Amino acid sequence: MFTGIIAAVGHVTAIKHNEKDMTISVDSGSLDLSDVKLGDSIANNGVCLTVTSLSANGFDADVSYETIKRSGFSQIKTGFALNLEKAMQMNDRFGGHIVSGHVDGVGEITAITPLGSAVEYWIKAPDELAKYIAEKGSISIDGISLTTNEIDGAFFKLTIIPHTIAQTNMVNYAVGTQVNLEIDVIARYLERLMLGEKASQSTKNKNKSTMDLLARSGFLG
Incomplete structure (x- = not known):
C-alpha cells in the first residue's frame, strides 16, 4: 500500500527482456534504501514492484506481462524517469490517498x-x-x-x-x-459492491449492465 507522495525520482539503467516479461535495474537516486530488503515493494511510476536484488545505488525488479500490458512500461527504455515510493508503514503520515500500486x-x-x-x-x-x-x-x-x-x-x-x-x-x-x-x-470497490448477488455471475456482459445498475440505484442523475 502507498500514499502517492513521491520520495525520489530514479532512472532505469538496464532492461533485460525475457520471452514475455522483463527485469529492470533502477538507479534509485536519493531514495533511502537502508531499510529495504529483498521482497519489499517499491512503487515505480505507480506500479508496485518487488525488489529482487539490491545494490549500493538501486535495485532490480521483475515486471510481469500483465503489468507491461496495462501500463506505460510497454514503452520503457534505458534512462526512463521513475517516481519512487516505498510501501507505507503504519506509523507514516498519510499525506496523499490510498494507492494500491495496481495501474488501471x-x-x-x-x-x-x-x-x-x-x-x-x-x-x-x-x-x-x-x-x-x-x-x-x-x-x-x-x-x-x-x-x-x-x-x-x-x-x-x-x-x-x-x-x-x-x-x-x-x-x-x-x-x-x-x-x-x-x-x-x-470507486473500484463501490462498483463491485453495487452488483450485489450478480457479482457471482459471468462478467462477459458487465460493461453493458454496470451503468444501468448505478442509474437504477440513484447514483446517476
Missing part, C-alpha cells in the same frame, strides 16, 4: 498550460475508466496522488504546483506523454 490503464497528456506559478494539465483517460474519475476526486498519475479539478467526458484537468513538478517526473511531461493511471480504490 494509460492516459495521455493532451494540453499543458501555465497558470500563474502553477501548470494545468489535461489528460485523456481510456473511455472505460472515465466513469470512475470525479471532479475534486483523487487519482494517481505515475504514482503521484493528485486531485482532479475539472472533468469533460474522458478528459480531466490537474492543476499542479511548482514543488510537485520539480520533485517528480512531471518536469519531463509534454503533450503526448503517456502516464499510468490508478483510479480511487473506493
